[in-house]
Amino acid sequence: MKRIFFLFTALLTTAHAFTQDYGQSATLKIWDNATAPHSNGITTPQTETRPNRIGNTSSAELYLFAADTARATGQAVVICPGGGYARLSMDNEGYEMARWFAANGTTAAVLKYRMPNGHPEVPLEDAEQALRILMGLEAGATGFTADRVGIVGCSAGGHLAAMASTMGSTRPAFAILFYPVITGEEGRCHKGSFDRLLGRDRTAEQTAFYSLENRVDSRTPPTLLLLSDDDRSVPPISSTRYYDALKEHGIAASMHIYPSGGHGWGFRDDFPYKAQWQRAVLEWLQTLPATQQ
Helix, strand or coil: CHHHHHHHHHHHHHHHHCCCCCCCCEEEEEEECCCCCCCCCCCCCCEEEECCEEECCCEEEEEEECCCHHHCCCEEEEEECCCCCCEEECHHHHHHHHHHHHHCCCEEEEEECCCCCCCCHHHHHHHHHHHHHHHCCCCCCCCCCCCEEEEEEECHHHHHHHHHHHCCCCCCCCEEEECCCCCCCCCCCCHHHHHHHHCCCCCHHHHHHCCHHHCCCCCCCCEEEEEECCCCCCCCHHHHHHHHHHHHCCCCEEEEEECCCCCCCCCCCCCCCHHHHHHHHHHHHHCCCCCCC
């Protein structure tokens, strides 16, 4: 156990020394295709088509943002940026959101997860390991662990957050999903996300298995959903179906559907309901139990 602790501490220190500064307190490399339980098969370098839009990821990292100690709530979140399982929007669905959570007393960890590339187990195991690290079940994040660890996800990152909430062996204490990809039903899904998650030759059975409205159970955590009525990229029915499934299983849930804004707004200032979603998140977090269930 001591060897594992020192290994993770070394990784934390080394990663921080060579990583760009986004306001994070520390950066932790979780693992890569050679050391993770499964590989996504990507062997070519990571890409960045424009600033903070990264793709072809084959290693998982956590960017840790410490909670403001004067406002600390005892909560932490793993944040999964979106990008259609092709890339990660690391700024408005990652770092910027993390800085806001931290300023409001919630420790935040932005997860750079590996693209599935037809291997759906890969991003899920990245998210589960990130949760375990923030829960203190794995070494490496001393000083950043919290009593209650939730998960936040946007778009395809919302699908990943919902996978962790419904399929993971380690479940988050709560989930906050922004315009999430949920269903894979033809004509009602974000086809690109499911193509990259499962492959274009996926079967109907595989599609149904990863349509997460079908995977909700009694262990799924309380969930907050935030979306726009005019989202043409990810149909709002993904969120409404998920909400219905949560209520069918007696899970505490809340949903806010804003009249406009489209898709992918995250932390953008031009989203007309930014102040409203921020207030909704903070108020909802205050309703949650004080300890991990």
